[in-house]
Amino acid sequence: MILGSLAMLVANAAALLASHSLLGRLKTGKASTDLVLFLLLRILLVSATVLAAGLLRVLTPAVLGLAGFVAIAGLVALGEHRRLPECRWPEVGRAWIVLGVLIALRLLLQVWFFAPYLGDSLAYHLPKVAEWVRGGGFTGELGMDPRATFPAGFELLETWWVVFLHHDVLIEMAGVEFFLLGVAGVAAIAEAVGWGARTAAIAGSLFALNPAFHFQATSAVNDGAVTGLLLASIALVAAGSHPLLVLLPVAMGAGVKPTFLYALPGVALIAGLIPRSDGPDPTSRRALGAVAGAALLVGSYWYLRNWAVFGNPIYPMGPGGMKALASGATMQRIGPSLQSLRENVSSFVDVRIYDQNRAPDAMCTAGFGWGPAGFALGALALIPVLRAETLIRRLALGLALSAVSVFTLVELDLWNDRFVVFLAALPALALARLWDRYRFVAMLGWLALVLQFLETMVPGNLPPDAWRTLMSQTWRERSAIPAPAGMPAERVGFSTDDFGLAYPLYRPSYSCGLVYLRETTTDELLARIDREALTVIYVTPFLPRRSALFEEGVRRGRLQPILQGPWRAYVVLPRR
Amino acid sequence: MGGTSDRRLPSEVWEVLAASAMVAWRFRTHPAAGLWRDWVVVLGVWWIATAIAGRTKAWPALLAVMMAFLFAQYAVLQVPLSLAVLR
Numbered sequence: 083m084i085l086g087s088l089a090m091l092v093a094n095a096a097a098l099l100a101s102h103s104l105l106g107r108l109k110t111g112k113a114s115t116d117l118v119l120f121l122l123l124r125i126l127l128v129s130a131t132v133l134a135a136g137l138l139r140v141l142t143p144a145v146l147g148l149a150g151f152v153a154i155a156g157l158v159a160l161g162e163h164r165r166l167p168e169c170r171w172p173e174v175g176r177a178w179i180v181l182g183v184l185i186a187l188r189l190l191l192q193v194w195f196f197a198p199y200l201g202d203s204l205a206y207h208l209p210k211v212a213e214w215v216r217g218g219g220f221t222g223e224l225g226m227d228p229r230a231t232f233p234a235g236f237e238l239l240e241t242w243w244v245v246f247l248h249h250d251v252l253i254e255m256a257g258v259e260f261f262l263l264g265v266a267g268v269a270a271i272a273e274a275v276g277w278g279a280r281t282a283a284i285a286g287s288l289f290a291l292n293p294a295f296h297f298q299a300t301s302a303v304n305d306g307a308v309t310g311l312l313l314a315s316i317a318l319v320a321a322g323s324h325p326l327l328v329l330l331p332v333a334m335g336a337g338v339k340p341t342f343l344y345a346l347p348g349v350a351l352i353a354g355l356i357p358r359s360d361g362p363d364p365t366s367r368r369a370l371g372a373v374a375g376a377a378l379l380v381g382s383y384w385y386l387r388n389w390a391v392f393g394n395p396i397y398p399m400g401p402g403g404m405k406a407l408a409s410g411a412t413m414q415r416i417g418p419s420l421q422s423l424r425e426n427v428s429s430f431v432d433v434r435i436y437d438q439n440r441a442p443d444a445m446c447t448a449g450f451g452w453g454p455a456g457f458a459l460g461a462l463a464l465i466p467v468l469r470a471e472t473l474i475r476r477l478a479l480g481l482a483l484s485a486v487s488v489f490t491l492v493e494l495d496l497w498n499d500r501f502v503v504f505l506a507a508l509p510a511l512a513l514a515r516l517w518d519r520y521r522f523v524a525m526l527g528w529l530a531l532v533l534q535f536l537e538t539m540v541p542g543n544l545p546p547d548a549w550r551t552l553m554s555q556t557w558r559e560r561s562a563i564p565a566p567a568g569m570p571a572e573r574v575g576f577s578t579d580d581f582g583l584a585y586p587l588y589r590p591s592y593s594c595g596l597v598y599l600r601e602t603t604t605d606e607l608l609a610r611i612d613r614e615a616l617t618v619i620y621v622t623p624f625l626p627r628r629s630a631l632f633e634e635g636v637r638r639g640r641l642q643p644i645l646q647g648p649w650r651a652y653v654v655l656p657r658r
Numbered sequence: 659m660g661g662t663s664d665r666r667l668p669s670e671v672w673e674v675l676a677a678s679a680m681v682a683w684r685f686r687t688h689p690a691a692g693l694w695r696d697w698v699v700v701l702g703v704w705w706i707a708t709a710i711a712g713r714t715k716a717w718p719a720l721l722a723v724m725m726a727f728l729f730a731q732y733a734v735l736q737v738p739l740s741l742a743v744l745r
């Protein structure tokens with residue numbers, strides 16, 4: 083663990099120094115835009131490193147730490163360390179600095195304290211991370227969930243934060259990187275439309291305490307990453323940046339989740355409405371081409387892989403979208419639908435904007451999760467700001483188009499407003515604009531921020547049992563859904579037909595391996611179980627296709643069904 | 659009359675028309691009884707008020723009242739849900 087920690091420090095220092103070095107060649111000249119660019123470059127370098135190491139099967143702390151050491155040595159030899167900026171507090175007012183520090187410290191505590199708890203993460207985002215970390219590279223095993231082949235750009239960052247310690251205690255740091263990007267993006271948009279640093283800091287802080295966005299940072303889901311990358315794209319466009327620079331967040335966004343692409347028409351509209359004549363071009367064309375090419379590779383890798391392996395870049399999505407095995411209902415659709423648009427807009431304005439059904443969470447369950455600062459203050463502030471400021475009007479048009487596009491392309495469900503969290507940037511910007519103009523706005527605004535700070539302590543969808551479980555665990559064993567107490571230490575079998583929470587079985591330290599059983603006959607299943615010398619097979623409660631195989635195994639006297647808390651399993655009995 | 663006269667309607671008129679259409683849509687599609695606290699209606703009314711009285715001395719006071727109203731609505735409906743999670 084000590085060597086792993088050291089390797090993590092070295093590799094992160096290298097990524098920061100290299101990002102700063104690249105930034106020197108790509109600077110736009112605007113401090114807030116350059117901060118966005120710096121964060122993007124770091125995410126790109128980390129993603130590219132994990133991708134390359136994964137493909138080369140050298141995804142280990144030793145190799146990454148050593149590579150980091152060599153990179154630092156090279157950069158120091160080039161004198162890059164002398165170009166690092168001086169650390170100084172921004173001149174935005176003490177209260178905002180204190181708030182920023184408080185948010186940052188609490189985020190770190192949340193990273194430390196929360197373990198992945200959302201079904202999607204446990205079922206298909208994280209099992210592949212566990213496989214990569216255990217295998218020291220991309221092994222080809224992604225888990226059995228049908229969504230496991232979706233783009234995994236966010237998982238590259240998650241892998242970075244777990245590979246060094248061989249433990250997932252810091253896994254939420256991946257979300258924090260994109261959280262910072264989103265907050266910096268909002269602040270950069272404020273400066274790009276000509277507002278001062280203080281107003282930009284207020285806008286960024288308001289967005290940082292947007293409950294949905296805040297929880298997305300520490301919930302191991304990729305929607306916060308999409309929001310961060312989208313706002314970064316808009317910030318770069320609004321600042322008049324070179325199109326190849328804009329390609330950075332766009333390509334990486336596509337590699338995180340296709341919902342990013344759904345929102346792109348709005349970014350294109352903003353690019354069309356805001357002329358880029360005042361944006362200085364980067365000093366190094368070679369560096370610009372290199373980072374744009376790297377971003378394109380990192381973003382497109384998942385689609386190319388699916389194309390090569392399955393003959394379909396968006397596998398497993400087909401012309402009919404993707405259907406739930408249990409209900410047969412369409413979960414994800416392909417192509418636009420006016421009915422979806424109508425249902426989503428109606429659900430949004432009639433129900434969800436009120437946030438009155440549940441406490442906020444990362445998935446925007448039955449709500450928008452935008453807090454009183456957005457619902458009550460920012461929305462009203464938006465009217466006078468839109469009337470007065472042309473650039474904000476154009477941004478609002480673009481964001482509205484993005485939301486319409488997303489709503490047209492996704493099926494209505496209980497959680498899909500998490501795809502339009504970027505909309506909350508508008509009220510944050512508007513409220514920041516009026517903050518210093520009227521005393522009562524600032525008073526109500528602070529009251530809203532205090533409430534939102536409290537609202538963002540514990541996500542509403544963290545089950546009460548999970549909360550108690552996390553409270554009672556040490557960091558080494560911290561898991562929202564702990565593996566069963568009597569589970570074999572090194573290897574178990576796992577099988578599912580649809581969605582299944584495989585990740586907790588790996589344990590937080592990835593000490594337990596999973597053998598995914600995809601066999602389609604009982605003979606094959608039992609032969610595989612014997613070949614792998616498995617003693618226990620965990621299965622999901624809903625197993626419509628394979629349950630007959632396991633039941634036949636029970637009839638043959640080779641399997642014995644058991645229940646271990648929430649876990650359903652079959653114990654393997656010796657051959658008679 | 660010499661020169662060209664601008665016969666276009668002032669932008670405020672278009673704004674009032676657009677906001678009125680927004681409010682009318684809500685009245686058409688939702689029961690009137692609950693519309694006093696409908697967020698879209700509140701926003702529409704606020705837009706009309708801003709277009710008409712945006713430059714008057716009363717406007718900031720109106721802004722304060724509207725913000726406090728929506729804030730209270732949010733607090734009453736939502737804060738208990740969040741507090742329940744913290745308990």
